[in-house]
Amino acid sequence: MKIKLLAVGKTDDKLILQGIEKYEARLKHYIGFERIEINSPKLSSNLSADQVKKQEADLILKQVTNEQLVVLLDEKGIEFDSRGFAQYISQKMSSGNKSLVFIVGGAFGFSPSIYERAQFKISLSKMTFSHQMIRLFFTEQVYRAMTILKGESYHHD
Numbered sequence: 001m002k003i004k005l006l007a008v009g010k011t012d013d014k015l016i017l018q019g020i021e022k023y024e025a026r027l028k029h030y031i032g033f034e035r036i037e038i039n040s041p042k043l044s045s046n047l048s049a050d051q052v053k054k055q056e057a058d059l060i061l062k063q064v065t066n067e068q069l070v071v072l073l074d075e076k077g078i079e080f081d082s083r084g085f086a087q088y089i090s091q092k093m094s095s096g097n098k099s100l101v102f103i104v105g106g107a108f109g110f111s112p113s114i115y116e117r118a119q120f121k122i123s124l125s126k127m128t129f130s131h132q133m134i135r136l137f138f139t140e141q142v143y144r145a146m147t148i149l150k151g152e153s154y155h156h157d
Helices: 014-027 049-061 082-094 112-117 131-149
Strands: 002-008 032-038 069-079 099-104 120-123
Touching: 002 049, 002 131, 014 032, 014 131, 032 049, 032 131, 049 112, 069 112, 082 131, 099 131
Parallel strands: 002 032, 002 099, 069 099, 069 120
Antiparallel strands: none
């Protein structure tokens, strides 16, 4: 199985990007992992928030195939602890899914079409984090999940 992280906007904070790249390098030993960043349309006096979300949705949906399982990283999603998230990943791996796509939306959230396309929603926390930090936290949690599934000592209860 391959995991794809699809995110609206760029990661321009160098420290956060270094952290993401650190965990991406570690993940290569466990699972296929790809991060794709989509340029966000610029908010202007000509575009409303709903129009921006619609444009982002069009760009997101171009990156997703019908065969892929889509999971939104969304404040309204289900929260897991690290072991629960590892179990979720394990179940998806066992169910024959070839590709699991996690999506981080833009500043205004997701358009209705993205909610319709998604099969599941996960919340990483009740707290609000920047979209850049979510990418780092998520990538680290995927790495943690892989080490949990392999019985390695990275995660301590």
